[in-house]
Amino acid sequence: MTDPRTSAAELRDHLWRAVTEGSEPAAVDVVTAAADAGWDEEGLLLDVVAAVQVKVGAEWAANRITVAREHAATAVNDRVVAALVHRSAARRPRGAAPRGRVTVSCVDGEWHAFPARLVTEVLRLRGWHVDYLGAQTPTPHLVAHLHDTDPGAVLLSGSLPTHLPAAHAAITACQAVGVPVLAGGRAFGPDGRFARALGADRWAADARGAAAVLEGGLPRPLPTAVRQTVDDLPHLADQEYTMAVRSRGSLVRRTMTDLEHRFPALRGYSDEQREHTAEDIAHIVDFLATALYVDDPEVFTSFLTWTAEILAARRVPADSLRTALDILAGQSRDAPRTLAMLRAGAAALRDHPADPPAQELAAHA
Incomplete structure (x- = not known):
């Protein structure tokens, strides 16, 4: 023992x-x-x-x-x-009445379910009836579940910021049927700023914080029509986020082509190495689009500096990231917010000390 x-x-x-x-x-x-x-x-x-x-x-x-x-x-x-x-x-004693019923779900596309599972079990220990829906719950299925069970709240978990647009859709859909949303997870920012920006009713930093919010009570919103994204995020009217999403494939392809000219060694990559490199560029574009969605460069710069640390640990120079940003900027001359995000990313990388000794660009595993 x-x-x-x-x-x-x-x-x-x-x-x-x-x-x-x-x-x-x-x-x-x-x-x-x-x-x-x-x-x-x-x-x-x-x-x-x-x-x-x-x-x-x-x-x-x-x-x-x-x-x-x-x-x-x-x-x-x-x-x-x-x-x-x-x-x-x-x-646990049988027959005890629950404190209330809530639903815990991950944002659509979010497969990091461990944090949501921890919140679920803490709430159950504290006497709540919890419907745990797990990872990657499509918003229409989440809303259908709410119609069937009528919980007092939805606890929406997200770890990756790239899922914030999906989280926004889920938040507005849940509120439209009269169920308040308590958001949590790294995707919503360390201070919950993106939960507030997307219109969530409350945010909690961790499982204990979520339990405290529920114990304090969450008023139900009146059922309404689903809000439009520009109601919460007026900057989306400029369509730069939409353009970044729609042109994702071409941005990745053109960036790969230009990288081959700037880094001739890339032409000798194996298919697997090329695939990893294309995935890295796609992640850059995805985080750029998310930063445009919430109009906050920190989403983008945090991802880039984290990626630089990951690459440095694998002895891959951050020069590859800087070059990719430069190529993307060349494709975004008519998009002022996009250019501002890319410049902020380049500045963050210049100030980042994580570079390993200079060497040829190499795809990481």
Whole structure:
């Protein structure tokens, strides 16, 4: 049995070793033994399991674990959550009335479901009836579920900013049927600025914050017609976001062609390397479009500096990113907001110290 004096840091160390070794039994033993020793399940979920999951992502970004090990570790952590949930459910008094009913769902296209799962289980521990819809829930299916169940709120989770346009559609659709939306996740910004910009009723930084919002009460909006995007985001009237989305394919192709002229070594890439390079350019275009959608360059610059760190960890120079931005700027001369975003991105990369020693452009795995 775990010593009840075992600290959260020690438990995280034990769990980290288990998940990185891919040992589900050992990982489950860490948390169940801690629970038997007196740790509460919420503390284990948020202060141990969630913290280890954050470390998994950080270690992948630093190129210290592979994508396969990152996926395996996440799968083990998911099973750890399930074990704690089953343990708690077995001990919960039967017949107790729930505090209320809510729906937890990921934004359409969002496959990072782990944060939403943690919120779900924390709310269940606190006595809420939670309908957990999981990853990538299409908005029409989410709204159909709301008609069937009439929850007191929707908790909408998003990790990738590129899903903010889909989140906006979900927020307005839920509110149109009279259900308030509590947004959460990294996609909405560290201070929730994008949740507010997109018209969400409230934002929470984490699971405990979400529980506090629900406990304080969320008034229901009156059912109305679905708002148009320009009602919340008037800058979209300039159509630059729409143009960026519609021309995505041609922007990627032309940028690849110009890169071959500037980096002759690219012509010798394998098909897999070329595919990775095209994917990187597509991500740049997607984040550029999202920055245009919310009219905030930080969406774009944060992505670029994060990408530069990822590339540096894999010894790929950020010059490739700067050159791609320069090529995209050449294709966007008639789009002032787009040019401003690209210039902000280039400035952020100039100030970024993550470059490895100069070498040929190389596609990363």
